[in-house]
Amino acid sequence: MALSGLDIYKLLPKTNCKECGFATCLAFAMALAQKKVSLDKCPHITAQAKEALESASQPPIKLVTIGTGENRIEIGNETVMYRHEQKFFHPAAIGVVLEDDLAEEDLDGTISEIGRLKFDRVGQTIGVNLVCVKNTSGYQNKFVSAVKHVMTMPDLNIALSSRDSISMNEALKVCKEKRPLLICEDQAKIADFIKIAKENNLPIAITCATLEDAAMLTEKAKQSGVSEIVLNIKSKDMAGHIQDFTFIRRMALKKNFRALGYPIIAFADPAEEDIELAEAVSYISKYAGIVMINNTVPEFVFPVLVARQDIYQDPQKPVQVEPKIYEIGKANKHSPVLITTNFSITYFTVAGEVESSKVPSYIICCDSEGMSVLTAWAAEKFTAEKISETLEKSGIKDIVGHRKVIIPGYVSVLSGKLEEISGWKVSVGPREASGIPNFLRNWK
Ligand code: SF4
Secondary structure: OOOOHHHHHHHOOOOOOOOOOOOOHHHHHHHHHOOOOOHHHOOOOOHHHHHHHHHHOOOOOOOEEEOOHHHOEEEOOOOOOOHHHOOOOOOOEEEEEEEOOOOHHHHHHHHHHHHOOEEEEOOEEEEOOEEEEEOOOOOHHHHHHHHHHHOOOOOOEEEEEEOOHHHHHHHHHHHHHHOOEEEEOOHHHHHHHHHHHHHHOOOEEEEEOOHHHHHHHHHHHHHOOOOOEEEEEOOOOHHHHHHHHHHHHHHHHHOOOHHHOOOEEEEOOOOOHHHHHHHHHHHHHOOOOEEEEOOOOHHHHHHHHHHHHHHOOOOOOOOEOOOOEEEEOOOOOOOOEEEEEOEHHHHHHHHHHHHHHOOOEEEEEEOOOOOOHHHHHHOOOOOHHHHHHHHHHHOHHHOOOOOEEEEOHHHHHHHHHHHHHHOOEEEEOOOOHHHHHHHHHOOO
16 A cells, blocks of 8 residues: 555654755655655665665556557556545456367457457447467467467457467467467466566466465566566356455555555356356456456357446546537438437437437537436536527537427426527427437427
8 A cells, every 4th residue: 555645754864954855854755655756855765764665655456568559458556445435447358268279260250259349338449358369279389370360360469378388488479579468377387487478578377276376476476577467366166266356456455465466367267158247247346457258249248348348437537428419310400409418328328219219310418527417407517507508509500490409308397497598499308218219200
């Protein structure tokens, strides 16, 4: 955990000599706690205090980067147990396991299926981030061949999973520039894998059965000069995994226990599809930095991606769409005009129902700071005055030839005042978006 200003002050010389540019040691300590100044500005700090302060300034969970460029994955560096305490910073990466014992034609098919696992949801593109090539065959040539196939998908990052360090070295010749994650499947071979990670400056995932082993092996890797480490704990079942992952997070954040201060990779791999889905979503929630799945069916992958998107959404910043006019279908000057808030989920729900009505329409999103209809109304961000101003400024008057607007049923109370101040005829739409198609088909 980060030290407070007072904790830092206790470690300073307390002479108030001002050589750091601050009037007092306390002022310097406060600035240091807020990361506004660096420790080396104080020339009188003891070596012991320096060591304590430097280690406290490290993030409790190491940031690990897999891949390069704009599609790289960054995991770790989280600071809270629960999202509502602040937010989670680095969304869990979602990956698909690709076994290298598949036939060549099946490899191609599976890889192109993985490449298609991208979806648009509430104005954002969500998709799978990496492929974990697993050396299931035990053969070097098959492992390398599978990696070559994955290299045809430039957007996807790579993890390499093997028990054999020679196969790992061969596979790296093909994909090293993509900065893959090396997964050492065999605890007994960890020294060889650490050597490869060090030589190639790559992140490594350490596989082990217990947290004690994990703590011992991360220290070993660190002492060998590898700092980007991922924990791959093989508990016996999902409950065991959740328990271990929670313990790791607590130890890192609450006890500042450096040996477990690394992100976690989790494999959701039971045979039953529904259990696999439950595991994947549970691991995203608590507290995996990478979640690997086997299933490439879009109907399976989509809910996993949605869970990740929702959990990693900043709770203090609702997803918003731009406040403006949206045309749905080929609308014209006679088309209906609906007004709603700019909360993304509200807009996309309304837009989906308008689309399914097959009645070309305009939707105007009022700037409600991303709040939903009732919340915005209660917070006075979606009032008659605000809607009237939006109608005026949006330019809709130049687009349609009528002056009729449809407001959400939940704010029917605004209709009288809105008519009065805007001059528009107000229709009260349905309370639930599901009523929109029927409403629009009968709108005049
Ligand atoms: Fe205190 Fe060090 Fe600043 Fe002097 S230089 S005031 S000892 S913090």
